[in-house]
Amino acid sequence: MQTLDKLIGQFFNHNEESLLNNYPGINKNILQESFFDFLGYEIGPGCLLSYSESEKSTKYFNELQKGVPLSYITNVGHFYGREFFVNESVLIPRFETEGLVELAVEHIKTISGPRINVGEIGVGSGCIGLTILSECFDRSIDFRGGEISESALMVARKNYQKLNFCIPDSSSVTFLVNDRLEGEDECHYDLIVSNPPYIKKDQDENLVHHQVREFEPALALFIEDGVYESWFVELFSQIERCLKPDGKFLMEGHENHLVRLKEIASEFSFKEIEIIKDLSSRDRVLSFRKS
Ligand SMILES: C[S@@+](CC[C@H](N)C(=O)[O-])C[C@H]1O[C@@H](n2cnc3c(N)ncnc32)[C@H](O)[C@@H]1O
Structure with missing residues (x-):
């Protein structure tokens, strides 16, 4: 079991070049915020991930490696201070x-x-x-x-x-x-x-x-x-x-x-x-x- 910040840090460091190519301006904070969108809730700093959260993080990282836009991974688009459901139809x-x-x-x-x-x-x-x-x-x-x-x-x-x-x-x-x-x-x-x-x-x-x-x-x-x-x-x-x-x-x-x-x-x-x-x-x- 790992903490989220450690997991995101490792993933970011290993994939920095391809991440920046697909997601200009991306950083560890943006990755973490978007993972919270993906989960539908936030995890406190230093908390260990549960088994199902670890599984979800694997799925999330796989999508990132394919270069899928963050909003299509999370099904969340932010606009004018509100959250919208989005998928690849829009x-x-x-x-x-x-x-x-x-x-x-x-x-x-x-x-x-x-x-x-x-x-x-x-x-x-x-x-x-x-x-x-x-x-x-x-x-x-x-x-x-x-x-x-x-x-x-x-x-x-x-x-x-x-x-x-x-x-x-x-x-x-x-x-x-x-x-x-x-x-x-x-x-x-x-x-x-x-x-x-x-x-x-x-x-x-x-x-x-x-x-x-x-x-x-x-x-x-x-x-x-x-x-x-x-x-x-x-x-x-x-x-x-x-x-x-x-x-x-x-x-x-x-x-x-x-x-x-x-x-x-x-x-x-x-x-x-x-x-x-x-x-x-x-x-x-x-x-x-x-x-
Ligand atoms: C640039 S997107 C804008 C979507 C949304 N309004 C936004 O701002 O995020 C253009 C939208 O127009 C739709 N569209 C394309 N051709 C159209 C047409 N002839 N009549 C009506 N809608 C059309 C597309 O399917 C798409 O959803």
């Missing part, structure tokens, strides 16, 4: 996406009226929509989240059950399988948010970390180069139809492609079209309103 929630949520929450504060219609395209784990609903606890929001992948939608539904108590009873949540906003009502939404797939499959491939390419769902990441612009033209025309006049759209995008998407958006009847930078001064969010 993108692992990213820290930079929290900026999109902040913008959405700020915007919701400016909307008057008893009920607010919020839509999301590509809900994945549900981290964006469910966080917005939780952060706007004092507002009554009718949220509809569309997603093209049925297995991703199962994860979003699971997270809705998990976070149900954070969402006011006066709000409602609907998840549906859909391609963007196909078939949705005209002039319905006050706000639409999205973190769509936005990496050009060929042009940007080398910029994507090998672990992301290998394990995260391609559907969540890539659009074929040849249809990239037409995909967003279709998206924007659906947004134009489904937003109420003055309604707002907020979309996370690729730092190299947002300027072009802004140009495309200016061919529609949108106003206040702007690109918002993230904390590292990279173009991150495209924002506009329907005229």
